[in-house]
Amino acid sequence: MYKIAVVGDYDSIYGFATLGLDTFPVSGRKETEEKLEELAGSGYGIIYITEAAAAECKSVIEKFQEQILPAVIQIPGVFGNTGSGIQGVKDSVEQAVGSDILFSNN
Amino acid sequence: MASTQVNPTRMELTRLKKKLVTAVKGHKLLKDKRDELMRQFLDLVRENMALRQKVEAGILSANKNFVIAKAGMSEQILNTALMAPKQEVYLEADKKNVMSVDVPVFHTKTRTADANDIYSYGFAFTSGDLDGAVKSLADILPDMLKLAEVEKSCQLMAAEIEKTRRRVNALEHVIIPETQQNIKYITMKLDENERSTQIRLMKVKDMMLEEAHHYKEREFVPQ
Numbered sequence: 001m002y003k004i005a006v007v008g009d010y011d012s013i014y015g016f017a018t019l020g021l022d023t024f025p026v027s028g029r030k031e032t033e034e035k036l037e038e039l040a041g042s043g044y045g046i047i048y049i050t051e052a053a054a055a056e057c058k059s060v061i062e063k064f065q066e067q068i069l070p071a072v073i074q075i076p077g078v079f080g081n082t083g084s085g086i087q088g089v090k091d092s093v094e095q096a097v098g099s100d101i102l103f104s105n106n
Numbered sequence: 107m108a109s110t111q112v113n114p115t116r117m118e119l120t121r122l123k124k125k126l127v128t129a130v131k132g133h134k135l136l137k138d139k140r141d142e143l144m145r146q147f148l149d150l151v152r153e154n155m156a157l158r159q160k161v162e163a164g165i166l167s168a169n170k171n172f173v174i175a176k177a178g179m180s181e182q183i184l185n186t187a188l189m190a191p192k193q194e195v196y197l198e199a200d201k202k203n204v205m206s207v208d209v210p211v212f213h214t215k216t217r218t219a220d221a222n223d224i225y226s227y228g229f230a231f232t233s234g235d236l237d238g239a240v241k242s243l244a245d246i247l248p249d250m251l252k253l254a255e256v257e258k259s260c261q262l263m264a265a266e267i268e269k270t271r272r273r274v275n276a277l278e279h280v281i282i283p284e285t286q287q288n289i290k291y292i293t294m295k296l297d298e299n300e301r302s303t304q305i306r307l308m309k310v311k312d313m314m315l316e317e318a319h320h321y322k323e324r325e326f327v328p329q
Contacts, residue, residue: 015188
C-alpha cells in the first residue's frame, strides 16, 4: 500500500490536504532534495511536486525517472505555470524518437 | 575490415556463421520491438499531453479559487478548517508489462466512500468560496492520478525505446557487417590455402615421377 505526497511551497499545496494527500511544505534547494529522497524511501508511490520546487532538484528527479516507483509528477504552483511539465513530456518524445515530432509547433 | 585478429580456421568459420544467424535474427526481433514500442509510445504520449493540459488548467483554476477563499476569511480559520483532513487516499500500484517494459498501474482507494467527505470542516465559520475551491481540486484528482500513471509509463518507455534503438543500430551497422566481413576473409583464406596445397602436391608428384623415370635424361639422349 502506497501513499501520495505533494511537495512545494505552502500556498500552492495546502488545498491538497483536504483530499487526503500528504502535503510537505518545503523551501530552499537543500530541504527540497532531502524531502524528496526521504519520501521516495518511505513508501510514497506518487509524488506531486510544484514546478518551482522541481526546478531546484532536477538531478534527484532524474534519478527517479528510470525507476518504476515513485512517479514524480510536476504540477503548476500558485505562482503560475512555468511550462516545465509540458517540457518534460516533450523531452521524453525527443528521447524516444530523436526529435520532437509531435508537439514542436505548439 | 578484417583488422581484428581472426583465425582462418574452419571452426572459427562455423562459429562466425552461427553468430551471424543469431545477430540477424536478433536484429529483426529488436526492430519489431522498437516499432511496436514506438507505436504504443506515440499513442500514450498524446494522451499524456492532453491530460497534462487538462490537469494544469484544473489546478490553475483551483488555485484561483483558493486565493479568493483565502481573501474572504482569516488565516487562522482557514488553517483550522484544513488542519484535520477527513479523507485519506490509499494507492495500490500494480505492474503491467508492455513489450518487456514494466509500467505502473495505479488503483486508488479512499478511506470513506462518500464524496462529500472532502470537507473537513463545519460550514459555520468558513466562506462558501472555500467549498468551491476544495470541490474543484477534488474534481481534478482522478485526472491527476491518471496523469501520474501515463506520464511515468511514457518516461519508462522513452528510456526503453532509446536503448532498443541503440541496440538495433549497433547490430545493423557494426556487428552484422563486421561478421560478414570476417566470414568472407576466412572463406578466401581457406580457398587460398587449398589452392596452394593443390599446387604443392602437383609439384611434389612431378618431382617424384622425375626421380623414378628420369624423363629429362631420356629427352636429352644424344642421337
